[in-house]
Amino acid sequence: MDLTPHRPADDDPNPLNRLTLDQLRLRTSMKWRTYPDDVLPLWVAEMDVPLAEPVVRAVTDAIALGDTGYPAGTAYAEALAGFARERWGWDGLAVERTAIVPDVMLGVVEMLKLVSGPGDAVVVNCPVYPPFYPFVEHMDRRVVEAPLGAHLRLDLDALEDAFRRAVAGGRRATYLLCSPHNPTGTVHTADELAAVAALADRHGVRVVADEIHAPLVAPGTVFTPYLSVPGAESGLSLMSASKGWNLAGLKAALAIAGPAAADDLARLPEEVGHGPSHIGVIAHTAALRDGGDWLDALLGGLDDNRALLAGLLARELPGVRYRPGPATFLAWLDCRALGLGDDPAAVFLDRGRVALNSGLPFGTGGAGHVRLNLGTSPEVLIEAGTADGGPPSSEGRPPKPLRVSRSDR
Incomplete structure (x- = not known):
């Protein structure tokens, strides 16, 4: 693996190669304004890409029209529905069983309100996307954890045990499925999802699937929408173009109901549909309809970045365990062998000036881990993974490298 920084040719289609670090530091979003300028931000789920041209054109035209x-x-x-048919071979996304919601996480909240009540349990597969916990608890629901199993895949035995605990006493329960899984990048198979549907039906648990990362699946890996598997007819799903095309600031998502959940979705309050941005809807529509070439170039670039990160870790921090997942633009790193404590992200920030997500908020299994955002240029990844230290301090401690390096072990 060539770890030498280089600038791409002008005709490189990979959007991860299009922006320089100086250009990125002009951005005013959370990723680029939370930390000082000497910190490389590889944390929150924003990608370092220009927008796809069809999205730019659609938004620009709407603004020019005053729309x-x-x-x-x-x-x-x-x-x-067209994207699902073309990319996933799924023609079961019925437009009449959809509703526009402000974003995926707020959509999750609204779906949970439809199928559960205060005090009911919501099962999650930890370690998992941190907002699952506060959003569920703010709704006065209980989180029940079903930890991931071997190779960071679904553990059906743990899931069934969690379902039993969730419905104890005759209470309603919901399973908040993350598919593909954040932070591991795991893509659940059709067989796994069918087994989930069977377990949920057996225990009377409703399934709400967060499928926001569905477009971000590597070539050669099959993404299976939860609502497409046998037994998932009563499920609800949330999808969006926000992660695939970097549109988080243009709020809009879709709630999708299985055939047996249509009546539930019909009870969604009308005012929920007032929350999405009209410009967001326009942007997401353009991305899904016309942004396929841009997405394909991105997926190739993400695959290259996974290999690059694996090489950097092998060379600079071989104690870190990294199992590249075929989905998302996120990497889940097991840093426990480095002896940096439960929160290695704090050490990487202090000593390496690299901002990563701490594993602790991801729930059980997150201690000693960090989440790294791969949605950036190879140059930024290489800079983050390359030592650049000075002389030892007057107290005899090793130097503080500017980036993650062997001296952080």
């Missing part, structure tokens, strides 16, 4: 009112119509759902 900045309230969202309406089914164009977003129709675009997603």
Whole structure:
């Protein structure tokens, strides 16, 4: 693996190669404004890419027209249905069983309100996307953990045990499925998801699937929508173009109901549909309908970055365990062998000036881990993984490298 920094050719289609670090530091979003300028931000789920040209064109045209009112119509759902048919071979996304919601996480909240009540349990597979915990608890629901098993895959025995505990006493329960899984990048198989549906049916547990990372699956890996598997007819799903095309600031997502959940979705309060941005809906629709080439180039770049990160870790921090997942633009790193304590992200920030997500908020199994954002240029990854220290301090301690390096072990 060539770890030498280089600038891409002007005709390189990979969007991860298009922006320099100086250009990125002009951004005013959370990723680039939370830490000082001497910190490389590889944490929150924003990618370092320019927008796909179809998205830019659609938004620019809407702004020029003054088309900045309230969202309406089914164009977003129709675009997603077409994308699902083309990319996943799924023609079961019925436009009439969809609803626009402000974003995926707020959509999750609304789906949980439809199928559960205060005090009910919500099962999650830890370690998992941290907002699952506070959003569920703020709704006065209980989180029940079902830890991932070997190779960071679903553990059906642990899941069944969690379902039993969740419905004890005759209470309603929901399973909040993360598919593909954040932070591991695991893609659940069709067989795994069918087994999940069977378990949920057996125990009377409703399934709400967060499938926000569905477009970000590496070539050669099959993504299976939860609602496409046998037994998932009562499930609810949330999807969006926000992660695939870096549109988090353009709020819009879709709630999708299985055939047996249509009546539940029909009870969604009308005012929920007022929350999405009309410009967001336009952007997401354009991405799904016309942004396929841009996405394919991105997926190739992410595959290259996974290999690059594995090489950097093998050379600079061989004690870190990294099992590249075929989905998302996130890497889950097991740093326990480095002896940096439960929160190695704090050490990497202090000593390496690299901002990563601490594993602790991801729940059980997160201690000693960090989440790294791969959605950046190879140059930034190489800079983050290359030592650049000075002389030892007057107290005899090793130097503070500017980046993650062997001296952080």
